[in-house]
Amino acid sequence: MASSAPTLRAFNLAFVQLGHVGSDKTKNLAHAREQILKAASREDGPKPQLIVLPECFNSPYGATHFPAYAETIGYIPGEPYDIAKSESDTVKMLSSVAKETGTWLFGGTIPEREASTGNLYNTATVYSPQGELVALYRKIHLFDIDIPGKITFKESETLTGGSSPHYFDTEFARVGLGICYDVRFPELTAIGARKGCQVFIYPGASNMTTGPLHWQLLQRARAVDNQVFFGMCSPARDLGAGYHAWGHSLVVDPMGAVLAEAGHEEEIIHVHIDPQVFEDARAGIPVTTQRRFDVYPDVSA
Numbered sequence: 091m092a093s094s095a096p097t098l099r100a101f102n103l104a105f106v107q108l109g110h111v112g113s114d115k116t117k118n119l120a121h122a123r124e125q126i127l128k129a130a131s132r133e134d135g136p137k138p139q140l141i142v143l144p145e146c147f148n149s150p151y152g153a154t155h156f157p158a159y160a161e162t163i164g165y166i167p168g169e170p171y172d173i174a175k176s177e178s179d180t181v182k183m184l185s186s187v188a189k190e191t192g193t194w195l196f197g198g199t200i201p202e203r204e205a206s207t208g209n210l211y212n213t214a215t216v217y218s219p220q221g222e223l224v225a226l227y228r229k230i231h232l233f234d235i236d237i238p239g240k241i242t243f244k245e246s247e248t249l250t251g252g253s254s255p256h257y258f259d260t261e262f263a264r265v266g267l268g269i270c271y272d273v274r275f276p277e278l279t280a281i282g283a284r285k286g287c288q289v290f291i292y293p294g295a296s297n298m299t300t301g302p303l304h305w306q307l308l309q310r311a312r313a314v315d316n317q318v319f320f321g322m323c324s325p326a327r328d329l330g331a332g333y334h335a336w337g338h339s340l341v342v343d344p345m346g347a348v349l350a351e352a353g354h355e356e357e358i359i360h361v362h363i364d365p366q367v368f369e370d371a372r373a374g375i376p377v378t379t380q381r382r383f384d385v386y387p388d389v390s391a
């Protein structure tokens with residue numbers, strides 16, 4: 091049974107649609123750090139309490155790249171994690187910049203190697219404003235698709251799928267986690283919503299085939315069917331890279347309205363999360379209390 095969720099309070103969210111993700115990991119990390127500092131020091135509006143990076147921000151995106159870029163993190167849920175002893179340069183950078191800015195940081199995803207098995211995962215990590223690593227989520231549904239003449243992608247060539255849904259609690263919300271292709275599996279969001287998540291954030295890197303058709307549709311669907319805030323943070327599009335990301339980082343409210351959407355270049359989007367919209371959606375259209383688990387108990391996990 092999940093502990094009770096914090097009450098949803100107003101907060102400000104920043105999505106960093108990172109560009110310039112190339113083959114040099116040190117440069118990727120330095121650029122990500124610079125953009126996090128830029129998001130945190132916003133001057134034309136309220137500063138964010140939570141900053142989010144995209145999927146696969148320290149490595150080029152592609153099954154063949156994951157083994158070369160994978161880092162060992164060694165996080166065990168529920169056990170204290172000593173950042174100073176971490177083998178992951180990315181974790182160290184993210185922790186230090188979260189602490190320096192005093193914000194929650196959802197550090198996008200990176201390829202992770204599990205030391206005991208050698209398995210590779212597409213892994214998201216989250217840091218508190220004190221720089222503690224508070225959550226680690228491994229992409230559950232691997233991106234394996236084949237649309238002839240358009241796109242073939244097979245994360246499972248090198249990655250293993252995770253097996254634990256996750257969320258993290260802040261002082262302003264319970265935030266559900268997922269990564270890109272996970273958005274196509276409504277069960278994952280539904281389970282998180284029933285555990286009290288009011289906000290879902292998925293780093294993602296959609297593409298030029300499915301992005302235009304499905305990116306916004308899937309996020310608005312997950313937002314409306316669970317009456318939650320839902321957002322996905324993408325890298326910027328780089329036509330010089332092997333994988334052309336769709337971009338268009340997006341945040342949707344519980345009624346399905348788009349609160350902010352980026353273009354396809356490097357950009358930071360800032361969004362104010364207003365709990366009144368969440369409360370009004372649930373009061374006006376009370377689907378959260380109208381579910382008929384007596385009729386479909388098999389989906390009520």
Ligand SMILES: O=C(O)CCC(=O)C(=O)O
Binds near residue numbers: 232269294297
């Ligand atoms: O679901 C899609 O169409 C795109 C998924 C994706 O790009 C990913 O999982 O990284």
